Amino acid sequence: MTDTTLDRDQIRAILVARAEVLARSPESEPAGPMVDLLVLSLGRERYGVELHHVEEIQPLRGLAPVPGIPRIWSGVVNLRGRLHPVLDLGAYLGLREPRSYESGAQIVVASGAGLMVALLVDEVAEVVRIRSDEIGPATADGREIIRGITPNLLTVLDLNAVFNDPKLVVNSD
């Protein structure tokens, strides 16, 4: 620094500039359409599903195993008189081996593609709201079940695509 002492006018200019920056209001109400995401915990991974697919969340109780079906299906549960098939989401996504019963686990009853399925997850964490245009494209190709990735690196599942997945089909033969 050659000139250690600044002009009074210079100092004033710097302070004004700072004040303008600080006074800038946080981003006003997002302009584009918003989307609510329910955040699910599967081990260390976190996935998001659009909230309009979700019917309700319940702790896993009274799981009844069904023999002769693919192992990604854990069984069925009875919720207020209705039976719901339980999909082991972690096993389906290839994160872990299927388990027969998860104590302390929760189920998320979701609807899509004309089906209503209970997704078996470790825990439902929270609900977040983001702009739909913030959801970037999925990098991994061949993953039609993934709608995109948020700036927070939350993988957003496309439940319609998931429920249309032929792997879920139980061969009645």
Add this chain to the structure above:
Amino acid sequence: MKFSIGGKLAASFAVILGMTALVAGIGIYSSQTAQADTRKGFESNVLGLIDLVELINSAQVTRSIMFLHTISLDDVAMKRMDEQILKGDDRVSKALAAVKLSAGSNSEEQAIARKIDENWGLWKDLRDTKVLPPSRLSKNQEAQKAIEEETAPKFAILNGAIADLIKLKEARTKTQMNETQEAARNSAVFGISLVAVTILVGALLATLISRNISQKASSLAQAVRSLASGDLTQRALVHGSDELSQLAIDFNVMADKLQLASTTELRTKSSLRDGVQSLGSASTEILATVTQFTGSANEQAAAISQATATVDELRAIAEQTSRKASEVAQMAQASVGVGMEGAQAVEAILKGMQAIRERVEAIAQDILSLSEQTQQIGEITAAVNDIADQSKLLALNATIEAAKAGDQGKGFAVVAAEVRNLAEQSKQSTAKVRAILGDIQKATHTAVMATEQGSKGVDAGMGLAERAGETIRKLTDSIRTASQAVQQIVASASQQSTGMDQIAQAMREINQSTQQFVAGGRQSRAAAESLNVLADQLQSLAGSDRHS
């Protein structure tokens, strides 16, 4: 040889004395002759020379006065000089007479003396006639001329004559001295030759006589020596008639008598010898016995001394033992006291241990109940956590319902989010409480374990203390037994010490009597030895004649 030894010695001494006297006489005679010659030479030559010097002197003095007279002008002085000249004439004529006398019978000297006399007369006449008269008339030049022309030639002749006479006398003195020296040398050579002859003669005589005497004496001495060494048959040779021959004859007579006496004595001595021999062997036996006896007595005395010393040592050891035993007894007594104190201390330790054990058990009980209560708290916390979980689910479902309701459900969604937050917080709190409870449970477990270990340690300590107490009791008992035994030992040690004293006293008395015994043995031995010596002497006396 018909002369006796004394005669021979006297004759040879007389010969030597005679020759010595001859040498002395010749010496005295020659020295006297030399002395006379020297004196004669001295008188005729040296005194003659003195007279000549007097003559020259007085003539010169007179002539000098005459010169003074010719140069003097004073009448008084000239008169005095005339007188002096007359006196000088007198001296000259006296000296001239002496010179004539010393010339003696030598014709040459007499002729020169006459020539001197004549010239002196002529010089005196010329002086009185031609020199002095003009001088008295103060005609000095005339007088001096007369001196030069008349008197001086006469005086020169006079001087020459005197010088001739001096030369003659000198030559004669030298001749005489040579003659005297020759004579003295001859007489010395003669004297030395005579002395040498005398010595030779004396030596010859001495050798002859001594050889004669020593031959006889040695043969006689040989005979005496043989006799002295016991050969009584030895006799001396006799030849001649001197004292030694007489001695040899007498010696032979004595030897005959001795031989006769010894043959008669021999018989009595042999019986005496037998007796002495038996006496000797008896005394030797006595000496041997006494020696043996004395030796064994000495050994006994030595052994007893040793034994006495040993007993003294034993006594000292016994006293020491007694002392040590009483010390040990005191120590044992003290040990009993200490052992009892130890037992009491162990009792106290046991009581203290009991109290500690009760305390530790109470603490363990308290900690166990605390642990149970903590368990209950954990259960309650689990219930709270469950409720929080359910609240969270409810809140999430409410949020979903609110989202389904669309814009009308917006406010409800906010409430649901708050409820969810609360549930989350209570979940976190219960998690914390659970962690704290876990820590507490761990701590209580550790404490329970510690109290159990403490209890076990106290149990072990009590066991040890009980064992220590038992050991101390046993130790005290055995110390007490030992103390009693030591007291018995003390008593017996003092008895032993007293017994040892008595033994030592007895040993001392034995030692004393043994010493007296040894002394008696020594005296007996001395007596036996002197007896033996006496026997030996007797035996040697008796045996000394065995070979004669």
